[in-house]
Amino acid sequence: MSIHPSSAISVLGIDPGSNITGWGIVRECSGRLELVANGVLRVKGDSFPERLACIYHGLHGIIEEFHPEEAGVEQVFTAKNIASTIKLAQARGAAIAACASFHLAVQDYEPTLVKKTLVGTGRAEKEQVAFMVARLLGKTHIEGPLDSTDALAIAVCHLTLRRFRRLEGLS
Numbered sequence: 001m002s003i004h005p006s007s008a009i010s011v012l013g014i015d016p017g018s019n020i021t022g023w024g025i026v027r028e029c030s031g032r033l034e035l036v037a038n039g040v041l042r043v044k045g046d047s048f049p050e051r052l053a054c055i056y057h058g059l060h061g062i063i064e065e066f067h068p069e070e071a072g073v074e075q076v077f078t079a080k081n082i083a084s085t086i087k088l089a090q091a092r093g094a095a096i097a098a099c100a101s102f103h104l105a106v107q108d109y110e111p112t113l114v115k116k117t118l119v120g121t122g123r124a125e126k127e128q129v130a131f132m133v134a135r136l137l138g139k140t141h142i143e144g145p146l147d148s149t150d151a152l153a154i155a156v157c158h159l160t161l162r163r164f165r166r167l168e169g170l171s
Contacts, residue, residue, distance in 0.1 A: 009162075010036055012068040012099070013155030014059065015147050016092040019043055021055050022147030025066050026137065026155040031163070033156060035137045037066060038148045048087070052094040059098035071099045071106045072158035074114070074150070107158055114150075114157040129153050 008029035015022035024038035041058040045051040073096060076089045099106045112122030118132045130149035134142045136156055142149050 009070065009159070010066065010068045011155045011158045011162075012059075012063065012066070012071040012104070013151040013153065013158065014071060014073045014095045014099075015150040015154060016055070016074060016088065016095045017043070017147065018048070018051055018055075018087045018091045020145065020147045021058070021091065021095065022145070022149075022151035023059065023062055024148055024152030024155050025062075025068055026152060026159060028159045028163075033137055033159065035139065035142070035152070037062075038142065038144055038152055040145055040147050043091075048090070052090060055091055055094040056098045059095055060101060063098060063102050063104065068104065070158065070162075071104045072109055072154040073099075073106055074154055075108045075110050077111055107161075109154055109157055114153050117157045117160055118153050126150065 008027055010025055010027040013024045013026065021041040021043060023041065025036040027034045027036050041055060043051045043054045045054050073092060076085060076092055096106055115124040115129055116122040118136070119128050126146045130142065130146055133149050133152045133156060134140060137152070142152065
């Protein structure tokens, strides 16, 4: 059975961070999920603007290599330390700018929504999310840090909710 290429879509999931930014690309074809690639950007730079440039250029290279059609990015959650929240928001902005430079549609996802979509509870631990990501992608384990599996979770969540939105449009 031949599957028409236009029925496949790949999504870049991004878990932004000012020290480590997780990324993962998942392809869906006829409802089947496939791991394309994943990893982390270990952000380097002497100044914070250099660190933001590292995130931008790193994701720019990933998008250029893998050509995802859409992207999902984790929203900033409110932390007790406002300076950390601001840095995280700026890292997220650099990630979104990299996606925008390729005209990718970007969707925001709250961490609790990603967890609830994959695990069934918004308070799931990172290890539970990593376990479910691996299972949904037909793997027993996914190599790499939890930042990477968090990014894959965002991509899987995006594809799942995208499918639901499409089904709602049919009714």
